[in-house]
Amino acid sequence: MKMNMEEEQNKLKEWEELLELYKKHSDGSLPIPLRRPQLEKKTRFFIDNEFLEKGYSAKFKKYRVLDVYSVLCRRARADTQVGYPPYRDIMKMTGITNRNRLSLALQILEALDIIFTQHSTGMNANRYLLIRSELWKPANSITIDTVGKQKYKVSIKKDKTVSSRQEDGNSGDTRNHIEVIKI
Numbered sequence: 046m047k048m049n050m051e052e053e054q055n056k057l058k059e060w061e062e063l064l065e066l067y068k069k070h071s072d073g074s075l076p077i078p079l080r081r082p083q084l085e086k087k088t089r090f091f092i093d094n095e096f097l098e099k100g101y102s103a104k105f106k107k108y109r110v111l112d113v114y115s116v117l118c119r120r121a122r123a124d125t126q127v128g129y130p131p132y133r134d135i136m137k138m139t140g141i142t143n144r145n146r147l148s149l150a151l152q153i154l155e156a157l158d159i160i161f162t163q164h165s166t167g168m169n170a171n172r173y174l175l176i177r178s179e180l181w182k183p184a185n186s187i188t189i190d191t192v193g194k195q196k197y198k199v200s201i202k203k204d205k206t207v208s209s210r211q212e213d214g215n216s217g218d219t220r221n222h223i224e225v226i227k228i
Contacts, residue, residue: 056124059124090115090118090119090121090123091118092115092118094178095178095181096111096114096178099181099183099184100185101114101157101159101181101184104184104185105150105189108149108150108153108189109139109141109146109147109150110150110153110154112139112150113135113139113141113147113150113151113154114160115139116130116134116138116139117130117135117154117160118175119138120134120173121173121175126175127172127173127174127175128173128175129170129171130170131170132144132147132170135147149192152192153189153192156182156191156192157181157182157184157187158176158180159176159181160173160174160175160176161174161176162174
């Protein structure tokens with residue numbers, strides 16, 4: 046069923062409003078430019094031609110990146126380009142049997158700015174946002190050695206006394222101290 050012009054404009058307006066919801070990127074200020082929605086046929090998913098043409102599939106074939114990206118595209122809503130597939134579903138659909146292998150493929154996609162992952166807490170599935178292909182990093186911009194290597198350990202030390210002489214005579218303050226250590 047084809048949409049008339051008014052319905053299509055309403056869908057695009059809804060999509061633009063949804064973009065406003067995803068204004069938090071790594072620095073908290075940039076909108077996440079999601080792929081344009083596929084409005085006419087919602088029973089099919091699509092993969093950007095650039096994924097194949099620019100060599101992402103070929104360079105990371107060994108790591109099953111195309112398989113994982115295909116599932117993310119398949120499970121993303123057509124109008125928002127956001128999906129919530131749990132690891133077990135991605136593993137089932139791709140045939141990947143090792144969670145670490147799946148995690149590495151997702152890290153590669155994220156390092157190339159092909160997806161943005163909003164990590165969940167507990168047993169909830171992560172939210173995967175599919176980014177417009179014009180903003181992807183080139184396939185040769187990363188190596189497998191650079192993916193996921195920068196890790197940080199965050200520790201909170203409670204009840205640390207911080208001394209500071211103020212003009213009103215207060216000499217100390219008890220606060221939580223947060224320490225970020227690059228591993």
